Structures are given as structure tokens and as C-alpha cells.
Amino acid sequence: AALSLPAVGLRAAMAQDDGMAELRAVKALHQLAPAEYPATEIWGYDGAAPGPEIRLGQGERLRRRLVNALDQPSTIHWHGIRIDNAMDGVPELTQEAVAPGDSFDYDFVLPDAGTYWYHAHNQSPEQVGRGLYGPLIVEESAAPELDAEHVLILDDWRLDDQAQIDPDFASGHDLSHGGRMGNFIATNAQFDLALPVQQNQRLRLRLINAANARIFPLGLKGLEGWIMAYDGMPLPAPVPVTSEMMLAPAQRIDLIVDVTAAEGDEAYLVRFDRDAAVAQVSFPVTGRGALGRRPAPGALPPNPVTALSTDDTIPVVLP
Ligand SMILES: [Cu+2]
Known part of the structure; x- marks a missing residue:
């Protein structure tokens, strides 16, 4: 017998599979605090904290459909990406905010390699503070x-x-003291x-620093490191990490680090907290790599520079 599909079923299948992957902004539970505490209600892309990693090659096209399953309007901003204004996700400026239950299609090419992130851009202090962000990684064609x-x-x-997340996102104290500092x-x-x-x-x-106001002073222990890029943009030459690194809100730092700590020890990404140094991330050394140390890394390939034309500039005349 011939295979036949009911036309309506086929149309429904095609509507779901138009190549546009979804990012669903939705409330979810996430075990943020230690296990003896209840799970935290977050707002996350696809219900995750952080949201799913988006990883593409330089020059590739990013396509994502924001589906807003929250009860307030939202947009996505693609932080650090050189992008057509219509895709930049700034409500009432580059697009209407996406109402609850609605969706918006983002579709653009990634001109620069590097470490970027995406985050909600409507009522950002609240929406980002509740977890609406994720990493956006653009890979170099020649990776180290x-x-x-x-x-x-x-x-x-x-x-x-x-x-549970403190719901007071309009605190006068925070607004007059440079933002909202967290306690966890x-x-x-x-x-x-x-x-x-x-x-x-x-x-x-x-x-990537996703905090509203906190500057993270960071260091390395049991790791020899080089700063390779700031905010996605490669440095002309790697800079050895010899002192504190400051990671400001929304900033990115790309590091290459070699593990120097011995088997059985731990290496750390250290956070300096007043007079103490605490583990931001620990790296237990479970064995010995087969290779010895490599020579110091070379620079990452530079991103393209777009020459600016002054042909269409408008002179500003001061009264
Ligand atoms: Cu941003």
C-alpha cells in the first residue's frame, strides 16, 4: 500500500520544523543552594540556570525563536555581538517587547569570534537577576x-x-548605591x-560576569595563566596573569591556563573577598597529563576590523 500522510498532520510537522530552535523563557526550579535548602524558583531559558550554551563558528548564522512563557514581556540582547539593530533586543527601541505567550525570531550572522552572552533586556535587573541569561560562544576558525x-x-x-530570590528589584537602596549586590x-x-x-x-x-553590580577580583592558584581576550576581542599578545584580575559586570575574560598543581592537590580560580582568598571554582588534580608543559600560547587570531565610512555622517552644530 502507498504511504500517505494526512495533509493537516504534515503541515503541523513542517510548522514545528522550520529550522528555528527555540529558547523558552520560563519559570523553573533549580537547586542553587546546598542540598539541605529547598530548590530556588528561577526564571531560565529552557528552564535552565544558566541557559543553554549556544556555540557556533565565526561567520555562522544564529537563529533562535524566543518563546515567552513568563507573565511579563521580554526580549533577548546578544551582548557584545556586532549586529543589525533590529536583532539587538532593546524593547521599544529596536523591537516591541515580546508579550507573554508570544514569540520573536532572532536571525543574524556572527562576525566576531569570542566569548559573549545573551540575556533578557526588558526589566533587566529583575529578569537577569532571576536567571535569564546564557553563554554565547563563537569559535575561531583556527582554535588554540x-x-x-x-x-x-x-x-x-x-x-x-x-x-528564594529576593523579589524587591526596585529597592531605593540598590538604586542609589550602584546596583543590587547578591549574598550567594x-x-x-x-x-x-x-x-x-x-x-x-x-x-x-x-x-563571564552575569552579576548586576558585583566586580569579581580573581586570581589563579596551581594554574599558570595568560589573558587571551577581553570582551571577546583577542589581545595582540597574551598577557601573563601575575596579579588580580577584575571581572566587571557583563565583562568577559578569556584565559588559557596550564595546570601546575600536583596530582592529589587542587588548583583554584580564586576570588578575593575582603582579606580572604576563597575558591570560586576548584580543579581537583586527579592525575598527570601524558605531555609535559607546552610552550606559552600565541595570540588568538584577531577579529575583522570594519572600516568606518564618514560619507553619511551628520555634523552636529552646537547652538
Ligand atoms: Cu548586556
């Missing part, structure tokens, strides 16, 4: 030789004693992130 790579999103959440610091929405490594391994660490 590595043993492993980790994307590390640092955030300080403000939780009450039941591990996490990496990738885990308070005790530990990533096993081997001695002599070379790692790429892509640091």
Missing part, C-alpha cells in the same frame, strides 16, 4: 591547542533564608563547582 575548555558564568544571587555567589549556578583536571593540562577558561 587545548585539553579542555570551560565556560564559567559568575553571578551573585540575592536569596532569602529559604533560598555561584559559578554556572552551582555554589561548589569542581572540575577535575590533570597536571600539565592546558585549559581555556571563558569567564
